[in-house]
Amino acid sequence: MTALNDQLQPVVTEPSETARALAALAASLKLADVPAGVLHHAKLILRDTLGVMLGGSQLPEIRNLARLAPMLAPGKASLFGTDLTAASHVAALVNGAGGVSLELDEGNQFAVNHPGVHIIPGLWALAEEEGASGAVFLEAVIIGYEIAVRVGRATKLRGPVHPFGTHAIVGTAVGAAHLMGFDEAMTARTIELAAGLPIASSQMAANTGASVRNLFTGFTNHNGLLAPRFVRAGFCGEPGALSSVFGAILGERFALDVEPRFTEFFLTRNYFKIYACSxxxxxxxxxxxxxxxxxxxxxxxxxxxxxxxxxxxxxxxxxxxxxxxxxxxxxxxxxxxxxxxxxxxxxxxxxxxxxxxxxxxxxxxxxxxxxxxxxxxxxxxxxxxxxxxxxxxxxxxxxxDVPIGGFDNPLPEGELRAKFRRLAALALPDEAIDNLERVVAGLETAERIEAI
Missing domain, CATH: 3.30.1330.120 (2-methylcitrate dehydratase PrpD)
Known part of the structure; x- marks a missing residue:
């Protein structure tokens, strides 16, 4: 019986030094220490992403997927643009796919990716499910975004690989771990496990007009939320998965030096889209x-x-x-x-x-x-x-050299707000849009993230 009991113990591996360093960096951030300009810009990204999620929710394939979601996994996370709810990971899949489908989601050239729409749908759904405060949610978004950019800029993807569905999952998982109250050790385990959960992301899906490409983003949100839950259940990741997956399998190079604290916030160096294309x-x-x-x-x-x-x-x-x-x-x-x-x-x-x-x-x-x-x-x-x-x-x-919408040629905030309202109006009446704007503007004081 002793040998059998030994076999029934959870398998344990130790995270790499890189995963530990990223976890320590994530743990170093507190909202009270975030510069006012960074917090303001994080809210702009949040509002813009909520807008594209609401606008994309009205596409036929997203509406059909939303109808399936409660049957796949019932729960209390919002399915945007509907009165339906589902479990957070499934809501994250639906809302993430919807958010990227219009090709109007923000992005970050240093990540070579679109961190907002890969992270915010999942973290919003989890925050609803966990009853997280606005301040904790904002911390999770900023942490997740910054970690995603650092992993992304360290990765040189192979030519056939589309960036969506790849390294942003690490940011999603770290943000989710923060919302779930993980310590550094558990967060490091989450990072290494999440690095093993990207999908086979093909550039040709987008080029040939295949909408499966939008599910790449949905599954980053979905798998990123599940990663810390898998860790809590006792699963472990491949030691060094960051290097092997992003430096040899999906990518051809991975080189990351992690600073001990956030001294630079890449989210302020993003871009917002007004042209509805890549x-x-x-x-x-x-x-x-x-x-x-x-x-x-x-x-x-x-x-x-x-x-x-x-x-x-x-x-x-x-x-x-x-x-x-x-x-x-x-x-x-x-x-x-x-x-x-x-x-x-x-x-x-x-x-x-x-x-x-x-x-x-x-x-x-x-x-x-x-x-x-x-x-x-x-x-x-x-x-x-x-x-x-x-x-x-x-x-x-x-x-x-500097297309409109980037940090080096920014859109006026009035135009950003007009874009948000135009997209949100595809799913919500004006009164609800007004309320959502107020919620985002004062989110750090909100006791909990509530359903839209």
């Missing part, structure tokens, strides 16, 4: 717009378009656009639609525009190529240069 398109869009406006270029005048950009934005090259969703991940489409329709708002991403013969012809004239000099500017600058050759023989060129 951020890698934004600099080409603005360079093409400048040529169109300055020189009054008409599509019928164009012989060819060359977009010079950085790697990995070149992953969005190619001239075949399968559907409206694939269009959001095509530099050729986004430059062509700017030149033909003068817009990259959500309403130009339709199958009718994608398959319009005139658009197809113009998309076919766009070539995307890497400029190593632009790649060398990463991560601080994400630039593109566009050259348009006309049938007349003239050639025009323009370059964008």
């Amino acid at each position: 951020r890698w398109n934004h600099a080409p869009i603005e360079a093409a717009r400048d040529i169109r406006v300055t020189h009054d270029v008409k599509p019928s005048d164009i012989a060819s378009v060359t977009v010079h950009t950085y790697d990995p934005a070149t992953r969005l090259g190619g001239n075949t656009v399968a559907n409206a969703y694939a269009a959001k991940h095509s530099i050729a489409f986004n430059v062509a639609v700017q030149l033909m329709h003068g817009s990259n708002d959500a309403d130009v991403y339709t199958d009718a525009i994608v398959h319009d013969p005139a658009m197809v012809a113009l998309i076919g004239k766009v070539a995307v190529t890497e400029d190593p000099a632009l790649t060398a500017l990463l991560p601080g600058v994400r630039a593109a240069r566009v050259e348009i050759a006309l049938t007349s023989g003239k050639t025009y060129s323009a370059r964008s």
